[in-house]
Amino acid sequence: MKNKDIIEKLLNKRLKVTPQRIAVMExxxxxxxxxxxxxxxxxxxxxxxxxxTGTVYKVLETxxxxxxxxxxxxxxxxxxxxxxSEVHHHLYCSESDRIEDYEDEDLNILLKxxxxxxxxxxxxxxxxxxxxxxxFTNNNSIKN
Amino acid sequence: MKNKDIIEKLLNKRLKVTPQRIAVMExxxxxxxxxxxxxxxxxxxxxxxxxxTGTVYKVLETxxxxxxxxxxxxxxxxxxxxxxSEVHHHLYCSESDRIEDYEDEDLNILLKxxxxxxxxxxxxxxxxxxxxxxxFTNNNSIKN
DNA sequence: TCTTATAACAGAATAATTCTTATTTAACAA
DNA sequence: TTGTTAAATAAGAATTATTCTGTTATAAGA
Numbered sequence: 144m145k146n147k148d149i150i151e152k153l154l155n156k157r158l159k160v161t162p163q164r165i166a167v168m169e170x171x172x173x174x175x176x177x178x179x180x181x182x183x184x185x186x187x188x189x190x191x192x193x194x195x196t197g198t199v200y201k202v203l204e205t206x207x208x209x210x211x212x213x214x215x216x217x218x219x220x221x222x223x224x225x226x227x228s229e230v231h232h233h234l235y236c237s238e239s240d241r242i243e244d245y246e247d248e249d250l251n252i253l254l255k256x257x258x259x260x261x262x263x264x265x266x267x268x269x270x271x272x273x274x275x276x277x278x279f280t281n282n283n284s285i286k287n
Numbered sequence: 288m289k290n291k292d293i294i295e296k297l298l299n300k301r302l303k304v305t306p307q308r309i310a311v312m313e314x315x316x317x318x319x320x321x322x323x324x325x326x327x328x329x330x331x332x333x334x335x336x337x338x339x340t341g342t343v344y345k346v347l348e349t350x351x352x353x354x355x356x357x358x359x360x361x362x363x364x365x366x367x368x369x370x371x372s373e374v375h376h377h378l379y380c381s382e383s384d385r386i387e388d389y390e391d392e393d394l395n396i397l398l399k400x401x402x403x404x405x406x407x408x409x410x411x412x413x414x415x416x417x418x419x420x421x422x423f424t425n426n427n428s429i430k431n
Numbered sequence: 432t433c434t435t436a437t438a439a440c441a442g443a444a445t446a447a448t449t450c451t452t453a454t455t456t457a458a459c460a461a
Numbered sequence: 462t463t464g465t466t467a468a469a470t471a472a473g474a475a476t477t478a479t480t481c482t483g484t485t486a487t488a489a490g491a
Contacts, residue, residue: 159437159488181478195440200479202438216360216418222478234410250401257397263389265425266378274360274416281409303457303468324447339471344448346469366447 156209166191167202168211168226177215177223177242215242216274232273245275300353310335311346312355312370321359321367321386359386360418376417389419 149168153160170186171178178186184199203224206212215223215233223242232245254271293312297304314330315322322330328343347368350356359367359377367386376389398415 161438161488163439179478193440195442197441197480198439204480205438234407237413245407247405249405253397253401257394261391261393263378263419266419266421266423268419268421269381270420272418272420274418275407275410275412276414276416277410277412279410305457305469307470337471339473341449341472342470348449349469 152211156211158205158209162191163187163194163198164202164205166194167199167206171212171224171226176240177225179223183224230270232275234279235274235276236279237276238278241279243279245273296355300355302349302353306335307338307342308346308349310338311343311350315356315368315370320384321369323367327368374414376419378423379418379420380423381420382422385423387423389417 146165146169149165150160152168153164158164166187167183170183174182174186180200180203183203184196187194187199203212207214207224210228212224212226213228215225225244227244229246230251232247232250234243234245236242250273258268258271290309290313293309294304296312297308302308310331311327314327318326318330324344324347327347328340331338331343347356351358351368354372356368356370357372359369369388371388373390374395376391376394378387378389380386394417395415402412402415
């Protein structure tokens with residue numbers, strides 16, 4: 144995504160366009176593999192050493208509130224972030240910290256139909272996400 | 288679960304049976320709703336004020352390693368714990384910190400069959416867990 | 432350009448968790 | 462039952478990730 148697109152995203156949400164916000168968004172996209180706040184901070188500081196750590200956290204918080212990025216649930220104790228917001232699931236590697244997105248419209252439909260039939264008592268579903276845990280059988284290098 | 292059962296669980300895993308470990312296991316079971324380490328510590332200290340906080344963390348770590356308890360992923364930044372190990376999914380309330388277990392053997396079979404047909408490239412699945420997000424439509428009091 | 436609300440900075444503060452070292456104890460053997 | 466030893470616990474310091482605070486800077490609209 145280009146700078147221009149980031150600016151447009153911010154404007155759409157009526158957020159002020161600041162260099163810090165652009166840098167954080169670039170970092171999340173540049174890093175892939177659902178980076179932690181720490182990794183994002185590190186990446187940001189390479190090109191913008193003057194951005195304060197607290198600012199990165201604040202910007203991330205703003206982005207999450209505005210649904211520009213999402214927090215990813217992990218078994219470890221640090222949060223990780225991702226940008227795109229389409230419905231998708233996650234593949235978790237049980238032996239490393241690799242996390243990949245998994246999109247599957249057929250699966251979404253299957254689940255939707257299943258839960259339409261099988262009403263849950265006392266619960267109104269708004270979203271379903273799969274955590275698919277296992278092992279990657281390739282070694283595609285992931286930049287961490 | 289009775290004390291006796293906790294002791295048996297520990298022995299099965301070749302773990303030393305200590306009052307601290309029994310107290311922590313009792314706490315997780317007593318608290319329900321997937322307590323945080325902090326809640327567990329609080330509960331433990333009511334009856335055993337001399338147990339160190341660090342010990343609770345250490346015991347939890349040991350339990351997780353030995354699969355006696357599991358960590359539950361949350362969107363917030365604290366881990367939560369639960370005891371039982373059968374395959375199950377989670378209902379997350381989007382408006383509170385309530386988390387409930389959801390067991391559904393039909394669903395497990397459906398998913399298993401789906402992924403048997405639809406081979407994932409470069410990934411061997413070992414486990415699938417659903418995060419079902421939504422709203423509870425009842426108000427059953429949850430002890431936090 | 433001016434104004435103002437919002438954002439960023441710097442660093443202190445906090446919260447959750449981990450680590451360190453000394454002491455204690457559970458489990459097993461004699 | 463007692464002794465031995467590896468493992469577990471206690472206590473508190475240390476660390477890590479994150480949030481907060483007060484001040485300064487700046488983006489965006491008038």
